[in-house]
Amino acid sequence: MDKKRSTVLLISPPFDEEEIVGETKSMKKVMNLIPPLGLCYIASCLEKKGYRGKVRIIDCQTGVSFEKLQSIFEKEKADVVGITCTTPSFESALQTGKKIKEYMPKAAIIIGGPHATALPEYTMGFGLFDYAVIGEGEETIVELMNYIDGSNTHQKLSEIKGIVYKDKNGKIVKTPLRPFIKDLNAIPLPARHLLPPPSEYHPTPASYRKLPQIHIMTSRGCPSQCTFCDRAVFGTRYRERSVKNIMKEIDETIKKYGVKDVKFFDDTFTINRKRLFEICKEMKKRNLKWCCLTKVNLVDYEMLRMMKKSGCYQVLFGIESGDDRILKLLKKGTTVEQNERAIRLAKKAGLNVRCDFIVGTPGQTMESMQKTVDFAVKMNPDFAHFNKFTPYPGTEMYKALESQGYKFDFSKTHSQLDHSMVMYLPPGINKEEYSKFLDEAFKRFYLRPRYILRQIMQIRTLQDLKRLTDGFFAIFKL
Ligand code: B12
Ligand code: SF4
Numbered sequence: 001m002d003k004k005r006s007t008v009l010l011i012s013p014p015f016d017e018e019e020i021v022g023e024t025k026s027m028k029k030v031m032n033l034i035p036p037l038g039l040c041y042i043a044s045c046l047e048k049k050g051y052r053g054k055v056r057i058i059d060c061q062t063g064v065s066f067e068k069l070q071s072i073f074e075k076e077k078a079d080v081v082g083i084t085c086t087t088p089s090f091e092s093a094l095q096t097g098k099k100i101k102e103y104m105p106k107a108a109i110i111i112g113g114p115h116a117t118a119l120p121e122y123t124m125g126f127g128l129f130d131y132a133v134i135g136e137g138e139e140t141i142v143e144l145m146n147y148i149d150g151s152n153t154h155q156k157l158s159e160i161k162g163i164v165y166k167d168k169n170g171k172i173v174k175t176p177l178r179p180f181i182k183d184l185n186a187i188p189l190p191a192r193h194l195l196p197p198p199s200e201y202h203p204t205p206a207s208y209r210k211l212p213q214i215h216i217m218t219s220r221g222c223p224s225q226c227t228f229c230d231r232a233v234f235g236t237r238y239r240e241r242s243v244k245n246i247m248k249e250i251d252e253t254i255k256k257y258g259v260k261d262v263k264f265f266d267d268t269f270t271i272n273r274k275r276l277f278e279i280c281k282e283m284k285k286r287n288l289k290w291c292c293l294t295k296v297n298l299v300d301y302e303m304l305r306m307m308k309k310s311g312c313y314q315v316l317f318g319i320e321s322g323d324d325r326i327l328k329l330l331k332k333g334t335t336v337e338q339n340e341r342a343i344r345l346a347k348k349a350g351l352n353v354r355c356d357f358i359v360g361t362p363g364q365t366m367e368s369m370q371k372t373v374d375f376a377v378k379m380n381p382d383f384a385h386f387n388k389f390t391p392y393p394g395t396e397m398y399k400a401l402e403s404q405g406y407k408f409d410f411s412k413t414h415s416q417l418d419h420s421m422v423m424y425l426p427p428g429i430n431k432e433e434y435s436k437f438l439d440e441a442f443k444r445f446y447l448r449p450r451y452i453l454r455q456i457m458q459i460r461t462l463q464d465l466k467r468l469t470d471g472f473f474a475i476f477k478l
Pocket of ligand 1: 015032033034037038041042082086089112113114117118133135136138217229230234265267387393
């Protein structure tokens with residue numbers, strides 16, 4: 001007998017570019033506009049379980065406004081809507097929920113992603129969503145859809161692990177957490193075929209060499225303890241995909257989309273030396289350009305050299321601070337000396353180096369923040385990003401600050417949270433000083449003649465020139 005299958009609309013909510021970039025158009029070109037991989041995984045699991053042709057992804061980041069979304073809702077009466085949401089996109093997820101309630105009142109709404117995972121009961125408290133999925137969603141969504149469709153009469157809602165829902169009496173119920181997925185190779189490859197065409201996306205100019213580029217996750221979970229980082233979705237135990245499984249995904253994207261460049265978005269891509277060497281071998285065979293993120297204590301010269309030889313052009317390190325006292329407070333597990341060493345080795349290996357810093361965490365002073373900029377200037381990486389600190393739910397710092405009496409309302413923070421909005425200031429630093437500091441940090445780093453000259457010397461192709469000018473215009477908001 002044919003099972004009833006609901007139609008499912010998966011939405012990455014509108015993220016107002018105008019709001020983020022303000023008046024300047026130049027910022028748009030440098031935004032990291034990349035697909036919602038989480039929804040692609042949810043979709044592929046549903047397709048595998050009989051929902052092929054019934055699932056659609058609407059990635060509103062690619063220019064779908066609330067008005068457009070509303071007209072989609074008016075035309076398409078989906079049975080179930082799944083929304084993905086981080087903390088910066090939570091306000092937008094709430095607005096999306098309201099539109100669904102208005103234009104598709106019969107649809108069940110499921111919310112998932114980092115924000116719903118970190119604060120599931122709070123998320124449900126807005127009365128807009130029927131279910132919140134906590135953590136990895138691949139197995140949960142299948143069980144939940146089976147429940148909604150009535151195809152699994154043996155499993156009660158309360159038996160589905162990793163969800164929050166309202167029972168008949170309106171009481172919010174949280175089921176036991178779902179164990180993390182052991183075998184990542186068993187997850188079907190992400191359903192990129194449901195996304196808008198690759199031309200609708202663009203990586204930030206600092207992080208690609210050739211287009212099209214895809215981003216890919218080859219592992220989950222990070223064992224480090226950084227207090228500002230939210231690991232609620234994938235946990236603290238490192239799990240990895242096999243090289244064969246990774247290459248299957250890459251080969252599929254080469255065949256379907258002509259992919260030339262790969263960004264490994266893993267938290268710590270180089271954690272397993274043996275696997276890294278195998279990946280390098282495979283990437284070299286395919287003559288692909290690639291880049292990755294990792295931690296400074298997880299690289300050595302031999303690895304970096306091998307990466308370079310196999311097509312890697314860039315490595316991004318989360319350096320965070322130029323002050324050992326702050327690195328300790330952040331529980332980063334690294335020192336300024338290790339940071340210096342890794343940057344030097346990566347440069348020596350011929351790699352382009354990107355460094356991320358975080359300023360304004362508890363314990364930071366103007367002096368320690370200045371040490372961070374001094375460190376960046378001294379080490380002279382190819383790119384430096386000074387991130388403003390936000391206490392994201394799911395992080396140790398968020399919990400610590402809440403317990404000290406701080407209150408953070410993320411339901412009204414809009415997409416600016418990622419950019420200009422300041423949620424926390426360390427004692428002794430005011431908002432004006434902080435904003436001025438950030439502005440000057442970028443200018444000090446990027447406006448050095450030595451820096452500009454080096455970037456110009458590195459121009460090899462028209463693509464390089466375009467990337468550099470886009471980045472330059474954006475930094476100085478021209
Ligand atoms: C790639 C990435 C980006 C990309 C965006 C990619 C995109 N379009 O989605 C870029 C670089 C643009 C970016 C930007 C930012 N990011 Co970011 N990013 C990541 C990263 C490294 C990987 C995301 C990813 O693809 N994961 C893989 C997929 C499979 O996981 P997933 O999306 O979580 O989905 C799973 C579950 O959450 C769940 N799920 C998700 N959605 C749904 C929906 C339904 C219906 C269901 C059932 C389940 C479900 O099931 C999925 C499969 O298991 C994560 C860290 C990480 N390890 O995940 C940070 C992370 C998501 N980013 C984070 C942050 C803070 C930011 C920024 C604010 C950057 C900054 N200035 O610090 C901005 C905000 C942008 C925004 N709009 O939210 C935080 C979010 C914390 C929070 N509480 O919100 C994370 C968790 C990093 C961290 N460890 O702190 N980011
Ligand atoms: S910041 Fe990086 S190293 Fe630290 S816990 Fe997060 S993912 Fe792991």
